[in-house]
Amino acid sequence: MSACRSRRTGRRRLVLFAAGAAAASLTLSACGEGTSGGSAQTRFVQGKNGIATVPKADRQPAPELSAETTTGTKKLSLADFKGKVIVVNVWGSWCGPCSAEAPNFAQVANETKSKGVQFLGINTRDTDKTPAVSFEEEHKIPYPSLYDPEGKLMLRFPKGSLNPQSVPSTLAIDRHGKIAARSLGPLTAADLHKMIDPLIAEK
Known part of the structure; x- marks a missing residue:
């Protein structure tokens, strides 16, 4: 085999290896990765259960979030729930882990509503509202x-x-409208309580 051919074969193998590694990294993610960037300066503590929390003094304000709901044309805003502990869940009807965790969210939303907790979903990458609404109805999302x-x-x-x-x-x-905790991936009911209960107890 000539030196040129050997180099071309080596390059092809390198490209195939890189492509395989990229595919593997996508497989390891949940349903899909967003385009929001993180920062090495984020002052959070990563718990063993995968839930990251921020000390009260270091929390950053949540952004203004406003859009139509999946079930209507009237706009709803995060600011509508000022003074409450808010749980924001990003989900899609096409996402298997979202479907698996949905009953847990419905359960804990009902359990904590009287304690001043408001759950709010963000439905993403559903190009039509119909599958999103069907998902909510199927899982009795309240x-x-x-x-x-x-x-x-x-x-x-x-x-x-x-x-x-x-x-x-x-x-x-x-x-106070500040981001206190985050989880990337599906959650159990117990995980949700670990995120929420300390915030309910805060003064």
Whole structure:
């Protein structure tokens, strides 16, 4: 084999290896990765359960989030729930892990509603509202979701904050409108309580 042919074969193998590595990294993610960037300066503590939390003094304000809901044309805003602990869940009807965690979200939303907790979904990458509404009906979701087919709301989270970076992602926002916790991936009911209960207890 000539030296040139040997070099070409080596380059082809390198390209195939790189492509395989990229495919593997995508497989390791949940349903899909968002385009929100993180920051090495984020002052969060990563828990063993995969839930990252921020000390109260270091929390950043949540951005303004406003859009039509999946079930209507009237706009709903994060600011509508000022003074409450807010749980924001990014999901899609096409996402298997989202479907798996949905009953847990419905359960905990009902359990914590009387304690001043408001759940709010962000439906993304569903190009039509119909499958999103069917998903909510199937899983008996008791709270509204903002319709965000292009993922624009995910981009509003500030750089260096606990921002949503995959589908599903879940954020917990304290009563002062600041981002307190985040999980990337599906959650159990127990996980949700670990995120929410400390914020309910805060003064």
